[in-house]
Amino acid sequence: MKRIIFSFSLLSAVLVATGQHKDYPIQAVPFTSVKLTDNFWMPRIKMNHTVTIPASFERCESTGRVKNFVMAANKSGKFCTVYPFDDTDIYKTIEGASYSLSLFPDAKLDKYLDSLITIVGKAQEPDGYLYTARTIDPVNVGPWLGKERWEKERELSHELYNAGHLYEAAAAHYIATGKKNLLDIALKNADLVCSVFGPGKRHVAPGHEIVEMGLVKLYRITGKPEYLATAKDFVEYRGHYNGYDSTSKDQWKNGKYWQDDVPVAQQREAVGHAVRAGYLYSGVADIAALTGDKALLTAIDSIWANVVSKKMYVQGGTGAIGDGERYGENYELPNETAYNETCAAISNIFWNERMFQLHGDAKYIDVLEKILYNGFISGIGLDGKSFFYTNAMQIKNTFDHRDMESARSGWFVCSCCPTNDLRLLPSIPGYVYAQKDDQLYVNLFINGNATMKIMGKDVAVEQQNNYPWSGDLKFIVNPKKPAAFAMLVRIPGWAKGVAIPSDLYAFKNNMRTQVQVPITINGQPVEYEMQNGYAVIKRTWKKDDVVEVKLPMDVERVVANNKVKDDINKVALQRGPIIYCAEWADNNGKATNIIIPDAAAFTASFKADMLNGIEILQAQVPVVEVKNNQTIQTEQKTLTAIPYYAWANRGKGEMMIWFPEKVTAVDLLAGEPHIPEPDK
Template sequence: MKSMLQKLVLAIGVVVAFSSCHSTSYHSDEPIVEVPFTEVHVTDHFWAPRIEVNRTVSIPSAFRQCEANGRFDNFALAGGLIKGEHKGDFPFDDTDPYKIIEGASYSLAVKYDPNLDAYLDSVITLIGAAQEPDGYLTTCVTNKCERLNRWWGTHRWEKLNSHELYNSGHLYEAAVAHYQATGKRSLLDVAIKNADLVCKDFGPDERQKHVPSGHPIIEMGLAKLYKVTEDRKYLDMAKYFVEETGRGTDGHRLNAYSQDHMPILQQEEIVGHAVRAGYLYSGVADVAALTKDTAYFHAICRIWDNMATKKLYITGGIGSRAQGEGFGPEYELHNHSAYCETCASIANVYWNQRMFLATGDAKYVDVLERALYNGVISGVSLSGDKFFYDNPLESMGQHERAPWFGCACCPGNVTRFMASVPKYMYATQGNSLYVNLYVGSESRVALANDTVTLVQNTEYPWDGLVKLTVSPRKASSFSLKLRIPSWTGNEPVPGSDLYTYIKRDREP
């Protein structure tokens, strides 16, 4: 493949200032923001079919699995709509419908489907019925499922690792997506009621519970809820959970598995459960960006460096060990025993996207791209209805995708992620337009002084030829920042000698 620089062809009818996106803008008054995926219409032969299969196959298939495996019944049981026993083996089974609702909402925003819209309304009705009067919502606790007592104990919020706050985080993300896609407040009001309870029950007051979130994602969810409602208490709550990490208050035992073995400001090595780590540091990045907290941002920069230079698979996968679904020691990157959970690769994309938005540094998109094209999409079949939970780099032939899992976090996660892929392609900062991913598409991008139509024609990743046609609404001058992937030079992974080409100083 020829050098990306040599094969980049531009057809532009405006005055444009070019630069590569390696600048640092964390301290800039103007934030870098994603171009909404609803403004990006993918037309290529690589991503467009996958996104459509996700809409027409993966999402309906995952919903059918929720029906067959009792996910919806648990909400109906908690709401008193049916009688019976709680189903499933995990307290976080509630998150499966939440994740799929999020993905379905993204799909609705791009291509409206009245049947899907009505189906979501029916599912949300069940979720609303299951919510307790004060806002609490975890069905296995409401249903008093004694089989799962080892997880949640005998009453709400008893055990840190109960996943109650994890359920809440996925609820918030689904609610925001559904509200933004449809304008309906049905699920958003459920999420707000739950978040208000969390803000009441957790916090620094002596009458409140003092623990980190356990399995992070509520931090990201609260940040999204803050952006939609502009209610500061949700951002403050997200920051509280970040700050509580590593304190060991209320008798909580510090544990590297959950990344709360020490305060985040003291952490330098990435350890523990890989999905939890990716979600936690994504939440820290959200809090740091929204509060302008440079100390937390510098801490996750250190942790990111450790991940990218010592614990990252060539596929962009993270988490080498099946035991604990997490990280081993530095440089433990075996192929046959690699775990590389699909959800961990998705979390890696989330984290790197936030690091890019905070800095404008292309190295984060380089790692994002590697995880996206390898670690994430390996987790779903081209047919869209079978999934990998873990993704070893070599197999004796015994490793096959499955339509569902008892612990079904990955299928639902894939459905919500695939629907949102277009949002990682472009970003803006004032009058600058970042081109981060090369995907055939037609997009409408709002800059500070103009609105630009941008058309990409490319067979990437099969070919490096990229043609960009830029059509502003009016004659204007703006910056177009094109990412030159690090792999086109001599760095498979940016800023690291973790991987090298067999032949250095390659001919273009």
């Protein structure tokens, strides 16, 4: 643990010494300073350490991803996986394992990481170039690569994408362990990249963004201005390629697939590949914060508003269209063919955290929370080793062409999502708190203990709650000495009757917009002001001061803007931050025949022995039944709804999020649908 403390103090010293004054006005409390103890996230993070990370390393070895590095070191053999970006699965797993080491000291894992980093280092060429698909055999490189380095970077090669994930992994490993073995490899590569690209040198808009974020992380560690300058150049060169046809509607021909159709400072709408977009917008936020570039800030503010008001699914997913894994047009959010790549959810968590750090508005954390509890963890099976690449919004009967998407997979040929999952999970403690001067922001509600300095004074905060199932929150504030500061507790939008910070979704029959959430200090009710979605509590804090907040946990019916054609006259269900769905296993083998009228009254109950412990919703509702393949009628039955994130853990079958409020049409099927048995 001393190494962790050293690395953070060193980082702070570097930032001061190099004169890095511009930055995010709000800084996250580091993940190493927050220790979680809750029953929702900690079991997942622990399983990530004991199951997901070991399984990922095993799969990296068995699929040849590690072998590629060995062959690159020997400069002999044949690249033995499918994609040149397969290198990043090792980098991302190292990143997740590094975060995890800071939570669960593990000598065996630490030793394995060092051995793997040694293999990676040997694959690096003398000038710093690190890209196994070329180094193994530079003559026979395949269709994704050009004859020369970087030649196809804009289109297919992913050379800078690989570098970006290397930098992200190196920064995490250094911060978590204090070791520089991977960092030295990354810095050598970054120095090469900076010598090749930039003003007066080679210009390119990276085909798959993330190198921008990675370079910023290296800049924060080293203070080397070239890293920030090169990241900024990568952003600013977008939209200047004259090889695109701006009149074409083809996303690959007009540059939109790569967010390269117009300069970033002029972009106002989220377009193209949703994962690349989220990484780009995150990198742009970093650069705007560090350089004060107001044009870039205006751009991402506008793009964020476009996503949240026109291009986000109710469970936080983005990238509706499978053709190009991309954003669709405004309000183009089909349920039957929804794509919703897990990586897109992760990139948007990164982006929304940065938007909060720029602006200090709770609406960004509201969106982050929606993604975190729904569209992100839906991509990870409850066993910790099965995954969704895409996250469906509905699965109809087993004749449905998307039936295969109701089953999770242990690995994919393109396995970016599983390795992305495992790098985000152990970093969640770093999203709980943030600081600005004498203000402490409480963003996420997760049991645990945190330590920090506020205006130079040591302060500890403990959370006690049963979130997300209960809205009763308790915070025990323990300054080492009495300390005056403001505690800003996020009051989620959903607790104030706001489904999302736009008119894209709303709560039907909402009655809570003017109701203030009750807060007490040491048992006494307190008046407070709301500021950008936060309850601001200013006082001189003393040992064992107790703040209690009671968030309402009603079952809400969510309705969509009428411009979302698929959701007209339908409702979704939400309780707290959790979006619910109906799954075949709880509803007589079907889920697509359920109607939820206004009169339906829901009850919530916790089932400890179901799907690792969940709160279910139940109501008596009409269900459409087909009798003898000829007669259609409705019957009153019990609807059981489960959290969306938990679906598809009991076998394949139907799933629905949006339910009709009345019968308007009936799908006619040839024969009875097959009703599978739940997996045991």
